[in-house]
Amino acid sequence: MNITQIRNATIVVEYAGKKFLIDPMLADKGSFPPFPNSLRQDQKNPVVSLPLSIDSIIQDIDAVIVTHLHTDHWDDAAKDALPKELKVFSQNDEDAEEIRKAGFENVEVLTTETVFEGVQLIKTKGEHGRGEILKMAGLVCGIVFKHESEQTLYVAGDTVWYEEVGNTIDTHKPEVIVVNAGDNQFLEGGSLVMGKEDVYEVYKAATNSKIIAVHMEAVNHWTLSKEELKSFSHEKGINSNVLVPDDGESYTF
Numbered sequence: 001m002n003i004t005q006i007r008n009a010t011i012v013v014e015y016a017g018k019k020f021l022i023d024p025m026l027a028d029k030g031s032f033p034p035f036p037n038s039l040r041q042d043q044k045n046p047v048v049s050l051p052l053s054i055d056s057i058i059q060d061i062d063a064v065i066v067t068h069l070h071t072d073h074w075d076d077a078a079k080d081a082l083p084k085e086l087k088v089f090s091q092n093d094e095d096a097e098e099i100r101k102a103g104f105e106n107v108e109v110l111t112t113e114t115v116f117e118g119v120q121l122i123k124t125k126g127e128h129g130r131g132e133i134l135k136m137a138g139l140v141c142g143i144v145f146k147h148e149s150e151q152t153l154y155v156a157g158d159t160v161w162y163e164e165v166g167n168t169i170d171t172h173k174p175e176v177i178v179v180n181a182g183d184n185q186f187l188e189g190g191s192l193v194m195g196k197e198d199v200y201e202v203y204k205a206a207t208n209s210k211i212i213a214v215h216m217e218a219v220n221h222w223t224l225s226k227e228e229l230k231s232f233s234h235e236k237g238i239n240s241n242v243l244v245p246d247d248g249e250s251y252t253f
Contacts, residue, residue, distance in 0.1 A: 001013065001014060001015045001016075001145075001150050001151065001153060001176065001252070001253050002014040002250055002251070002252045002253075003153075003176070003178065003212060003250065003251050003253075004248070004249070004250040005212070005214050005245040005246070005247055005248070005249050005250075006024075006050065006051065006052065006057055006247065006248070007025065007046060007048060007050055007051065007218050007247045008023075008025050008046065008072055008073075008214070008215050008216075008218035008219060009022070009023040009025070009067075009072065009073055009157075009158070009180050009214055009215045010022065010023050010024050010025050010026070010057075010073075011023070011155075011178065011214060012057065012061075013145070013153065013155070015119060015145050015147065015150055015153065016118060016119050016147035016149055016150050018062045018063070018116070018117055018118075018119055019060055019061050019062050019063075020061070020062065020063050020064070020065055021057070021058065021061045021063075021064045021065070021082075022064070022065045022067070022143075022155060023065070023066060023067055023073035023074065023157075024057075024058075024064065024066075024073075024074065024075070024078035024082070025046060025071070025072050025073060025074070025075045025077075025078065025218075026050065026054050026057065026075060026077040026078045026081055027045075027046060027075050027076070027077040028046075028049070028050075028077070029044075029046055029047070029048060029049040029050075030043075030044035030045070030046070030047075031044070031045070031046070031075075031077070032044065032045050032071060032075070033045065034220040034221075035186070035219065035220055035221045036186075037186045037187050037188070038185065038186045038187060038220060038221035039185075039187075039220060039221055039222075039223065040220035040221070041220070043220045044220075045071075045072065045219045045220055046072070046218050046219060047217070047218060047219060047220055048217065048218055048247065050247075051246075051247040051248030052248060054077070054081050058081055058082060061082075061086065062087065062116075062117070063086070063087040063088070063089060063116055064082060064086060064087070064088045064089070065088075065089045065110070065121070065143060065155075066088060066089065066090050066091070066095065066099065067091060067126075067140055067141050067142065067143070067155075067157040067158065068091060068095065068128075068138065068139065068140040068141070068157075068158065069095050069098055069099075070138075070158070072218070072219045073158070074099075079102045079103070082104075084103045084104050084105055085105055085106055086104070086106065087106050087108065087116070088104050088106065088107045088108070089107075089108050089109070089110050089114070089116075089121065090107060090108075090109055090110065091109070091110060091123065091139060091140065091141035092109060092139065093109055095109075096108070096109050110123035110141065110143065111123055118147060119145060119146070119147050120144075120145065120146035120147065121143055121144075121145060122143065122144040122145075122146065122172070123141050123142075123143060124141060124142040124143060124144055124154070124156070124157075124164070124168045125141065125142070125159075125164040125168070126140040126141055126142050126156065126157045126158060126159030126164070126165070127140075127159050127160055127162050127164070128140045128158045128159060128160075128192055128193070129160060129189060129190060129191065129192045130160055130162075130190055130191070131189070131190065132189065133186075133189035133190060133192065136189075137158075137192060140157050140158045140159060141157055142154065142155055142156040142157035142159065142168070143155045143157070144168065144172045144174065146172070151174075151175035151176055151253055152172055152173060152174040152175055152176070153174055153175075153176045153177075153178070154168060154169065154172060154174035154176070154177045154178070155177075155178045156168075156177065156178065156179050156180065156194075156202075157180065158180050158192065158193050158215070159180070159193065159194070160191055160192075160193065160194055160195075160198055161194060161197075161198035161199075161201040161202060165201075165202065165205075166201075166205050169202070169205045169206050169209075170205070173206075174206065174209060175208070175209055175210065175253065176209060176210050176212070176253050177202060177206060177209050177210070177211045177212070178211075178212045178214060179194050179198070179199060179202055179211060179212070179213055179214070180193040180194060180214060180215030181193065181194045181195070181196075181198070181199050181213035181214065181215060181216060181224060181229060182215045182216040182217065182218070182219075182222040182223070182224055183195035183196070183198075183222070183223045183224035184215070184219065184221045184222050184223065185221060185223050186221060192221075193215055194213075195223070195224050196224060196228065196229055196232040196233075199211065199213060199229065199232075199233075199242060200232075200236060200238070203236075203238050203241055203242065207241070209241065210241060210243060210251075210253065211241055211242045211243065212243045212245060212251065213226075213229055213242060213243065213244045213245075214245065216229070216244070218247075226244045226246075229242070229244050230244050
């Protein structure tokens with residue numbers, strides 16, 4: 001498999017001969033307002049540019065996976081750029097209906113038994129924060145990829161560490177795990193996605209796996225920098241397991 005970090009949670013996964021685009025936020029830098037009640041109100045989103053042209057990002061994509069409909073995972077630029085006949089997977093019927101309203105003709109809801117051209121796509125649970133913030137943040141999902149010719153990949157999505165993430169790792173034993181690790185927050189309510197201690201919990205649950213940390217430094221409410229996570233990983237002695245890519249960087253497994 002080959003995994004390319006684009007920006008924020010947007011990644012391209014080449015897996016068993018198929019090319020998946022996950023959570024596309026393709027807007028130009030500064031295209032929409034900062035998320036309110038959070039840091040960096042002077043910075044419009046996205047706060048960084050794409051590392052590649054949109055045409056090169058979407059070239060030869062076989063399917064898109066949208067884990068949820070927040071603007072930093074599925075934006076107007078993606079809706080405009082992607083071919084409307086392209087296969088799109090969503091987490092539930094409500095999201096699928098919204099994606100169809102944007103003109104997409106081939107939308108399917110992920111399940112625990114979805115198969116796309118030989119690749120198993122297993123929907124996993126996630127919690128987009130802890131406590132009261134969950135009601136506002138709404139439903140999210142992750143995905144486990146499986147194929148006989150590939151190692152198992154777990155894309156955790158917008159979730160903090162909690163019991164179900166551990167259960168997914170125990171059940172599927174992924175060799176590669178992608179976590180959203182910017183510790184994004186509003187001024188109240190705590191972490192919406194993983195922070196450094198969450199990443200450490202993932203490591204402890206999967207000590208032989210490679211962990212790729214994305215969703216960092218791309219939208220205004222991030223609180224964990226790439227450098228801080230790298231330093232933390234070095235202090236914990238897990239830096240050979242925790243990979244913190246620059247936008248545009250790829251890994252092959």
